[in-house]
Amino acid sequence: MSLEAFIRQLHADDSGSGPPGREVDWDDAPLAYKLYRGLPTLPLSSDIPMRLETLVTPVEPSLKAIGHFLWYVYGLTQVSYSLAQPLRMYRRFVPSGGGLYPNELYLYLRSETGVLGLYHYDAAHHRLVLLREGDQDSYLTRALGNRCDLSSCFGVVFVSAMSWKNAFKYNNFAYRLQGLDSGVLLGQLQEAAKRFGYASSVHFRFLDRAVGHLLGLSGSEENVYAVVPLSVQRNIAWIGDADRTKMQVTSNELSRELPAIQPDYYVRSKSVKEFPELTRMNEAAALDTLSPYRHFEPARRAESGLQTVYLPPVKRMSIDLAATSRARYSPESEFVLSRVTAQQLAALLQEATASFMYRNDLDGVGKSPPLRVALYGCFYNVEGVPDGSYRYDAAAHALRRELAGDHRLRLQQGMTLNNVNLFQVPICLHIAGDEDHLIPQLGYRGYRIQQMEAGMLLQRLLLAASALGMGGRPLLGFQAGWCDQLYRMSMHGRTSLVQIPIGRCLPRPRLVGGLHS
Numbered sequence: 030m031s032l033e034a035f036i037r038q039l040h041a042d043d044s045g046s047g048p049p050g051r052e053v054d055w056d057d058a059p060l061a062y063k064l065y066r067g068l069p070t071l072p073l074s075s076d077i078p079m080r081l082e083t084l085v086t087p088v089e090p091s092l093k094a095i096g097h098f099l100w101y102v103y104g105l106t107q108v109s110y111s112l113a114q115p116l117r118m119y120r121r122f123v124p125s126g127g128g129l130y131p132n133e134l135y136l137y138l139r140s141e142t143g144v145l146g147l148y149h150y151d152a153a154h155h156r157l158v159l160l161r162e163g164d165q166d167s168y169l170t171r172a173l174g175n176r177c178d179l180s181s182c183f184g185v186v187f188v189s190a191m192s193w194k195n196a197f198k199y200n201n202f203a204y205r206l207q208g209l210d211s212g213v214l215l216g217q218l219q220e221a222a223k224r225f226g227y228a229s230s231v232h233f234r235f236l237d238r239a240v241g242h243l244l245g246l247s248g249s250e251e252n253v254y255a256v257v258p259l260s261v262q263r264n265i266a267w268i269g270d271a272d273r274t275k276m277q278v279t280s281n282e283l284s285r286e287l288p289a290i291q292p293d294y295y296v297r298s299k300s301v302k303e304f305p306e307l308t309r310m311n312e313a314a315a316l317d318t319l320s321p322y323r324h325f326e327p328a329r330r331a332e333s334g335l336q337t338v339y340l341p342p343v344k345r346m347s348i349d350l351a352a353t354s355r356a357r358y359s360p361e362s363e364f365v366l367s368r369v370t371a372q373q374l375a376a377l378l379q380e381a382t383a384s385f386m387y388r389n390d391l392d393g394v395g396k397s398p399p400l401r402v403a404l405y406g407c408f409y410n411v412e413g414v415p416d417g418s419y420r421y422d423a424a425a426h427a428l429r430r431e432l433a434g435d436h437r438l439r440l441q442q443g444m445t446l447n448n449v450n451l452f453q454v455p456i457c458l459h460i461a462g463d464e465d466h467l468i469p470q471l472g473y474r475g476y477r478i479q480q481m482e483a484g485m486l487l488q489r490l491l492l493a494a495s496a497l498g499m500g501g502r503p504l505l506g507f508q509a510g511w512c513d514q515l516y517r518m519s520m521h522g523r524t525s526l527v528q529i530p531i532g533r534c535l536p537r538p539r540l541v542g543g544l545h546s
Contacts, residue, residue: 032313035306036466036476039205040509040524053198059296061119061130062105062153063191066293071143071157073099081351084226089183089261092142094225099150101221101350103134103214108542121152122354123217123488124503126206131194132214133251135187135244137165139179147244160245160292168286171278172239173232174319176390177258181265186257187240188214191250192307193298201306205505208477209527211254212484213503217354218257219387219485220492224350230267230388232256233478237315238280245290249303252311254477268390280317313473336430338414340375345383348496355543357495359502360534364453367533371413373497374456375426377531378404380493382423385486391478401467402482403523405516406458407436418515431516439515440528446506454530456499459512460486464524483526490529500534503527 030038073096081101090098100106107120118128125131134150136157145164148157166179179185188211195210196203215231222229233255240253258267382404404421406428408414416435419428441451451457460483467475487503494501509525518524 030306032310032473035201035310036468036473039202051200054300057298057300058197059191059194059298059301060153061128061194062151063133063149064151064153064295065149065158065160066295068292069144069159070151070154071148071159073155073157075155077101079351080349081221081224082349083224089140089142090225090227095136095138095142095184096155098221098225098227099134099136100155101224101354102218103132103150103152104155105152106355106543122357123210123213124359124491125210125213126195126505127198129195129198130210131190131192131203131207132210132254133189133191134214135160135189135253137169137185137187138183139164139166139185140183149244161243161287161290165243168239168243168283171283172236172243173256173390174234174236174277176268177230177232178266179258181262182258182260184259186218186259187244187253188218188255188257189244189246189251189253191296192252192304192311193250193296193301196304196307197298197302201304203304204307204310204477205480208254208480209484209487209503209505211477212481212486213488214484215255215257215481216385216485216488220350220384220488222259227259227261228263228265228267228388229257229259230390232258232268232390233474233481234316234319234390236278236280236283236317236319238317239283242280242284242287242289245292248311248315249308250301252315254481267388277319280315310473310476314477316474336415336433337425338419338428338430340378340426340428341371341413342426343372343375343379346376346380346493346496348380348492350492353492353495357491358500358537360500360537361448361502362450363500363534363537364450364502364530364532365535366410366453366455369408369411369455369532371411373499374408374411374414377456377490377493377497377499378406378421378423379426380496381486381489382421384489384493387485401479402460402462402486402526403521404458404486405431405461405512405518405525406456407440407515408456409435409437410455420516420521436515439511440507443508443511444504444506445508448506449502449504449530451530454532456531458490458529458531459516459525460527460529461513461516461518461521461523462526464518464522480526487527487529490531494531498533499531501529501531503529 074093146162190207
């Protein structure tokens with residue numbers, strides 16, 4: 030199968046069911062977290078603050094603060110027992126397809142709060158595990174293409190994806206899920222960084238094999254998807270054009286400067302299967318050199334010429350990330366239809382898109398970055414908004430109507446897994462992106478970048494919905510083509526990436542306990 034056909038199939042196979050007749054071996058399922066063995070550890074404080082106010086941190090954070098930050102980003106926060114299924118699950122503040130959490134966090138700690146070096150965040154024990162000791166500034170700077178001054182940073186976070194952790198259930202469909210899960214995690218990381226007073230910037234382009242070599246990762250099992258430097262300097266000039274006076278190196282040249290490490294780790298599964306297509310996609314997306322990059326220019330989109338609904342002006346929401354994250358969960362049968370006010374819808378859409386703006390290595394320095402993902406929605410029983418399908422115009426804070434009417438039946442018929450009753454949902458949003466998945470501009474790396482950006486916007490929507498007292502359920506089990514027709518996306522050259530029903534919901538019948546002091 031060609032890589033182009035593989036990507037098309039990812040969006041045709043909405044269920045991720047895999048080959049017919051295949052059964053998931055749950056007895057040999059991997060853990061939802063990676064456990065390193067036989068390495069030095071650095072305990073983190075479990076005295077977690079239960080409220081987060083936005084801070085301004087003029088000095089380097091303490092190890093205690095870094096531990097709190099990591100816990101809010103990706104720590105184990107909750108143990109849940111469902112009454113419907115006698116299954117114990119450990120949850121985090123971010124959603125994940127099937128609750129499998131394929132991502133791992135690594136940290137280059139370069140402050141004086143601990144031993145200088147590379148660490149893995151051990152979520153199961155809330156501690157850091159030392160993988161490689163020493164100053165890696167020069168190595169990492171070159172791995173990022175000489176486009177980041179690490180001397181102003183106290184640390185660098187690496188977000189990786191382990192294929193087996195959700196491929197054991199979802200097969201090749203795991204590739205799509207891993208991109209979205211990585212994006213959701215990045216969205217939570219960025220929001221947590223704001224509350225802790227840290228400035229952040231996301232690098233999507235780096236020398237993959239060199240970064241993997243630095244962390245001791247096997248490219249066939251685990252790949253870094255994003256690199257995020259952190260600083261307490263709010264006005265840092267994050268990303269500039271590469272210094273052309275410094276020679277650019279290849280992944281292989283850089284990797285030869287450091288000895289290889291192969292730390293021992295445990296995932297529980299005795300039989301870890303290979304997925305050749307996932308390996309091919311990761312190899313095709315890898316960068317061995319970092320050539321000068323031509324920045325994106327905003328694409329011009331055709332307007333439908335139909336009705337425009339201008340939403341009421343609202344102030345930015347003041348969100349307590351701690352309380353909102355604890356309250357957020359993904360409803361299924363618990364949705365209950367209730368009327369939504371225009372102010373609530375306006376606050377939801379404005380907060381999600383405004384908080385989505387972030388620094389990255391794709392957009393030009395000092396420019397207003399173009400949005401590579403867009404927001405569409407079908408609304409029913411929303412005050413001041415006639416039933417129909419719309420595109421949200423963030424610049425005008427307005428809804429551009431594409432097709433009038435109640436589309437809940439069409440949306441329900443497009444579900445491949447009827448786990449949500451969309452007749453009980455007043456807001457059904459769709460995050461969309463270019464139908465070529467950014468491949469012409471970024472090669473096959475563009476596909477996973479698009480999925481990550483969709484995930485980042487998704488997390489902002491879920492947090493805003495939670496702050497408004499509503500629940501949101503991310504769904505990939507829908508027929509994208511049907512939704513594309515509802516919004517006439519072919520006019521805009523886009524396709525639906527993820528579906529998010531949002532509305533009031535009843536409490537879920539489950540036993541829940543928080544994993545914090």
